[in-house]
Amino acid sequence: MQDNRILQLAYAIAETTRDKVGAIESIMRETEILALNARIEAARAGAAGAAFGVVAGEMGRVSGSISGIAREFRAEVEAQTQRIEEAGSAMLTELRGQRFTDLALNAVEIIDRNLFERSCDVRWWATDSAVVEAAEAPSVDRLAHASARLATILRSYTVYLDLWITDREGRVIANGRPDRYPGVVGHGVADQAWFQRALATANGDDYSVADIARESALNEAPVATYATAIRRGGRHDGEVLGTLGIFFDWAPQAEAVVQGVGLSDEEQARSRVMLLDAQHRIIADSRGRASLGECYPLETDGRERGYGLAEGRLVAFARTPGYETYAGLGWYGVIEYADAAERGTRMVQAGRQGALC
Incomplete structure (x- = not known):
């Protein structure tokens, strides 16, 4: 991030200032030692060294003043550097926080757009003539035809694990992948919330959806389940004959979203x-x-x-x-x-x- 490089540059300038002030302080300490030695030698020289002693004293005073200024400068630089670090960290946190919030929103929007399509799919497929006829009069031939029709849909819509047709009592009477999930037909779903809500939908525009859960009849795969009522004649306001449940293969789709941020x-x-x-x-x-x-x-x-x-x-x-x-x-x-x-x-x-x- 550009702002991060700017902050790093500010840190580098502050660090360089600290180093140079440290070097000045080191030189001043050496100068003070030299001035002290000069005063000692001047004292030994007696009257002849008095003038030199005055100069040495002034050197020590000037050196002490410079050291004091350097110490004040160091303290001020450190205080300002701390303010830069605090302000810079707050700026980076705010920028990153806002950006990550936007990315989090984008992730959940992507999955919502995907799931919106699932709600459209289930309402559309519930009006398919093969599905409606199987629910109206579930003969062997009609159920086989409906299963073949669901299989055709699954070959085109690879995001689904399976599609189920149930009767009004919540018994699965046909599915699209009987070869992969042979135990589905006859499976009872009357106690499932998605089935109960689908059965209670007011018309063909309504549907039910369940939170992500593992489905035992689909080898414990995590699925997003969408369902709606199958109505007589495929009509919007027709008599409820059963339900169509569709099982969105959650794991690979969700992984693609969270890995793709x-x-x-x-x-x-x-x-x-x-x-x-x-x-x-x-x-x-x-x-x-x-x-x-x-x-x-x-x-x-x-x-x-x-x-x-x-x-x-x-x-x-x-x-x-x-x-x-x-x-x-x-x-x-x-x-x-x-x-x-x-x-x-x-x-x-x-x-x-x-x-x-």
């Missing part, structure tokens, strides 16, 4: 980029795969975005603003930046700093 090499070495849900649970972490169990101790003080300092760390955050018709889930983008002196302990211990959710 625009940090310098130095900043990357000292930073931890995260996405948090509304309960401050870590759902993406640039250090590696999130456990989905650790809560980050984020202090927002009621702000939507901003930054703060704590224990040698700068923590910048931004709450999701949503995207178009997608209001978001109250997620946060967060960047934790550790000072060089703190990095060895803070970054190693970061996994222990949060309580389990």
